[in-house]
Amino acid sequence: MCSSEVRIGHTLNETERQHVADRAWTVLQCLQQLGISCSVTNFDWSIKLTSFFPKRCDVRFSYNFCDYIDEHKLSDQRSKYTTTDPYPIYTVIDKKSKHDGLHADCWFEITPDESGYSLTGAFVDSSCWGSQFENGQKIKDQAEIDMLFLQGNTPQMYYSISIQMVTHWIWGTTYNYVYKMEVPSIHPSILSSEKRAFVDAGLLNNSPYFSVLRQERDIDLIISLDFSEGDPFQTVVDTAKTCTELHIPFPHCVVPTGENTEPNDFYVFAGSTDTPTVIHIPLFNCINCPGEVEKWHKIYTTFQMEYTESMISDLLNKAGSNISNNKENLLREIKYIMEKKKAKLG
Incomplete structure (x- = not known):
């Protein structure tokens, strides 16, 4: 049974905080093995380099086959x-918020423990995301959303049902757990809506x-x-x-100038004392695809219907080379950020 209340606030849920704390020792050992010194007194912030693995979810309709339907919750x-x-x-992303230009209300995160609006701070236990709520209280249980919702891929045997879902935009639609609540940080149009539709985050930012x-x-x-x-820089520039x-x-x-079509394989957009640094690595670049960046983009298009085993292998090799080719660059930047943080902490 899930929690019957909505949590308004920006603090992290206790499970995530505990996992980050437990993971700190693993990260500390990894850094030491890579020759990066980090004492117990300052490793807490060092885990902020690697602790999170955000995933853009495809909740759009697709015509291709799934190898399996993941019905796990x-x-x-x-x-x-x-x-x-x-x-x-x-x-x-919240489909209507995107349409209305409500940038702070667009981004919706889903974790095994808690789901909600990332920036405006309204969360609910993930096991009851999709149940019917009113004024912050659950009034009717609904079956918990399964991983198929996040896969967004529907096999052919569900073809006719899915066409109806897409036509009427049922796919990705759930009950709105902040319905009829009073939350100053959330736009009134969201609070007055009984249901909300969620779509692939790539429709706003990849x-x-x-x-x-x-x-x-x-x-x-x-x-x-x-x-x-x-454009390999559109995501970071738009952000x-x-x-x-x-x-x-x-x-x-x-x-x-001139690197939008033939990018390098490693860029650093440095942050200030209170701003994160972004290391940006385009998948296809002039190092792992010299003179053939456009060719590789044509092989792996956005609406690729399927990938053969050899295509998957080739893609993994290209992606892996971006890390192996830049191991020293990555370690250098991590060391630099750690030294900067140490200086700030005194």
């Missing part, structure tokens, strides 16, 4: 991850920065592995613009 993941695993954060940009997560470094088709509008600390992003 999201809450089934609770306590299944170990200290070697980042805390899982899935991200979708990288889910805003879940980790919650102030209480206190992030020092974001490593952005960008896989966008088209910088939105952060300026919403007064969220984020580095200023200046893209070198």
Whole structure:
């Protein structure tokens, strides 16, 4: 049975806080093995470099086959991850908020423990996200949302049902747990809506920065592995613009002239004392695809119907090379950020 109350506030849920604390020792050992010195007194902030694993969720309709339908409940993941695993954060966007230009109310995060609006601060136990609420109290239980909701892929046997879902936008629609509440930080149009529809976060931004940009997560470094088709800098530039509008600390992003089509494989958008640094690594670049960046983008298009085994293998090799080729660069930036943090702490 899920909690019957909605939580209004910006603090992290207790399970996430505990996982981050437990994971700190694992991260500390990893840093030491890589030759990065970090004492027990300052490792607490060092985990902010690596503790979160935001995932952009596809909740759109797709015509292709699924290998399987994942009917596990999201809450089934609770306590299944170990200290070697980042805390899982899935991200979708509120469809109507996007349409209305309510940037602070767009971003919705889903974790095994709690789900809610990342920036405006309204959360509910994930096991009852989808149940019917009114004025902050649950009034009717509904079956817990399963992982198929996040997969967003529907096999052919559900084809006719899914067409109806897409036509009437049923897919991705749930009861609104803040319905008829009074929450100053949330736009009134959301509070007066009995149901809300959620869609693929890529329709707004292909990288889910805003879940980790919650102030209480206190992030020092974001490593952005960008896989966008088209301009490889659009995600980070758009995020910088939105952060300026919403007064969220984020580095200023200046893209070198002429590198939008043939990007390098490693960029650093440095933050100030209170602003996170972003390391930006385009998937296809002039290092792992010399002279063939456009060719590789054409092979792996946004609306690719399926991937063969060889395509998956080739893609993993390209993605892996971006890390192996930049191991020293990554370690250098981590060391630099740690030294800067130490100096700030005195």
